[in-house]
Amino acid sequence: MSNYKHGLAFRYIQGTKYHRDQPLKDDLGSIPVVGAFKRYPESERLPLPKPDLNRPANLWQCLANRRSERSTTSDLLSLNELATLLWAAQGVSARAGIHLLRTAPSAGALYPFETYIYVDHVEDISKGFYHFDVEAFALERLKEGEFSKEMTAACLSQPAVRRAAVVFIWTAMMLRCMVKYRNRAVRYIPMDLGHVCQNVQLASTAMGLGSCPIGAFFDDDINRLLEIDGEDETVLYLITVGKL
Ligand SMILES: Cc1cc2nc3c(=O)[nH]c(=O)nc-3n(C[C@H](O)[C@H](O)[C@H](O)COP(=O)(O)O)c2cc1C
Numbered sequence: 143m144s145n146y147k148h149g150l151a152f153r154y155i156q157g158t159k160y161h162r163d164q165p166l167k168d169d170l171g172s173i174p175v176v177g178a179f180k181r182y183p184e185s186e187r188l189p190l191p192k193p194d195l196n197r198p199a200n201l202w203q204c205l206a207n208r209r210s211e212r213s214t215t216s217d218l219l220s221l222n223e224l225a226t227l228l229w230a231a232q233g234v235s236a237r238a239g240i241h242l243l244r245t246a247p248s249a250g251a252l253y254p255f256e257t258y259i260y261v262d263h264v265e266d267i268s269k270g271f272y273h274f275d276v277e278a279f280a281l282e283r284l285k286e287g288e289f290s291k292e293m294t295a296a297c298l299s300q301p302a303v304r305r306a307a308v309v310f311i312w313t314a315m316m317l318r319c320m321v322k323y324r325n326r327a328v329r330y331i332p333m334d335l336g337h338v339c340q341n342v343q344l345a346s347t348a349m350g351l352g353s354c355p356i357g358a359f360f361d362d363d364i365n366r367l368l369e370i371d372g373e374d375e376t377v378l379y380l381i382t383v384g385k386l
Pocket of ligand 1: 209
C-alpha cells in the first residue's frame with residue numbers, strides 16, 4: 143500500500159492551504175523578529191564596481207539560449223562580471239517606504255534569504271567565502287582560502303562545482319518570512335529564490351558565461367562552511383558560474 147499521502151510533502155501542502163473563512167491556524171507561538179539584512183561588521187569589506195547595465199542583451203535570445211552548463215573553464219571571471227551577476231541576483235532597483243526593492247520579486251518584499259559566494263577564480267578577488275551586502279553593494283570577506291574540494295564534496299562531488307569560477311549560495315532566513323506568513327513561508331522562500339537564481343542564470347547567458355543551478359548538496363556541510371546554524375538560517379540553493 144502506498145503511503146505517500148501521509149508523508150511530510152503532502153501534509154505540508156495540505157496544512158498550509160488558504161481556505162475561505164478559515165484562518166491558517168498553527169501552534170508556533172510568537173516568532174522573533176529578525177533584521178532585514180544580515181551584517182558582518184567585523185569582516186573586511188570589498189566595494190563592488192558598478193555593474194555595466196548598458197551591456198547589450200536581448201531578453202528573447204537569452205531565454206532561448208539559457209542552458210545549464212556544467213563544463214566551465216579555468217579562465218578568470220572579471221570583477222565586473224561578478225558584480226553584474228550579484229546585481230542581477232539582488233540589485234536594489236527602487237525604494238518603497240522602508241523596503242529596498244530588488245531585481246527579483248519577493249513575497250511581502252521580505253527577501254528572506256542571504257546571498258553568499260564562494261570565489262574560486264575571479265580577477266582581483268582572493269579565493270574564499272564572501273557575504274553579499276545588498277544595501278551597500280559590497281562583499282564582506284568571511285574566510286579566505288581554497289575550499290573548492292570541500293564545496294565539491296558537499297555538493298555530492300558534482301564536477302560543475304569543482305570547475306566553477308564562483309558559486310552563489312543562498313540561505314533561507316526562515317524567521318524573516320515566518321513572522322508574516324508562519325508555516326506558509328516555506329512555500330514562498332524557495333519561490334523567491336527561484337526568481338533570484340533565474341536572474342543569475344539569464345545574466346550569465348547574456349554575458350556568454352556558463353551556469354548551473356545546484357539543488358543537490360549535503361545541507362549541513364554547506365552550513366558548516368558558512369558557519370550558520372542550519373535552522374533559523376539554512377542553505378537552500380546554489381548556482382555555479384564560470385567562463386565557457
Ligand atoms: C531546483 C533545481 C535544482 C537543480 N539541481 C541541479 C544539480 O544539483 N545538479 C545539476 O547538474 N543540475 C541541477 N539542476 C539543473 C537541471 O538539471 C536543469 O535545469 C535541467 O536538466 C534542464 O536543463 P536546462 O536548465 O539546460 O534547460 C537543477 C535545476 C533546478 C531548477
